[in-house]
Amino acid sequence: MIIFIILYLIALFCYFFTRTSRTKKYRAVNKYIMATMYLIYGICHTAARQTFVSYHTMLIVAFILAWFGDIFLVFDFGRGGDFFLAGNLCFIFYELMVMVEHGKNFSQLCWIFAVVALMLSCFIYACGRWPEKFRLGKMRWLMTFYLSSIYTHGITGLFMALLLPGTRFTVMGIGSFLFMISDIILTLYNYVFGENKWLIRANSLTYFVGLLLIALSTAL
Secondary structure, eight states, rough: OHHHHHHHHHHHHHHHTTTTSHHHHHHHHHHHHHHHHHHHHHHHHHHHHHHSSSSSHHHHHHHHHHHHHHHTTOOOHHHHHHHHHHHHHHHHHHHHHHHHTOOOOOOHHHHHHHHHHHHHHHHHHHHHHHHTTTTOOOGGHHHHHHHHHHHHHHHHHHHHHHEEHHHHHHHHHHHHHHHHHHHHHHHHHHIIIIIOOOHHHHHHHHHOOOOOOOHHHHHH
């Protein structure tokens, strides 16, 4: 695990520079290496430790969809977003099932959707109140739909980290929350602040560290 983490972080450090370079080829290769690393690590440990014919299979599907999202996002933002949307739904289902299996009831889990509804309301209000700053245009409702999935994924992970005892759940939950933060940063980069190297590096940091934590949680 230590060797894997070191190699992954080295690749992430390189990505801080290839992501902001003008050569998309280097960026793609760098990103695909990290995506393949978390994919293989997460699938291998999940398959080795869990029953395949169970809801744990959904976690494997989520890793695969996230990997496809990374593959396509370099060249096709829309198609990559479609894969991430589907991946978010799989992560949400898996994390909810984990909490249900550990005795959490509907009255506890419904707070997740209350928090998500509040976050979406703030986003919609901001877009309507300051259209000159939140320059989404026709993408406003499409982004609202996508953000509903990533908000739910991140908040579900946060609740899992808070409600369930054990390092595995804490690590996975924090990873999911960082995944959500990364997409919030990406939205600000694309539609609010524009070109900013440090902002896009913050997106890369939170996203790939988030996926790293989710992958590592499968080995705990």
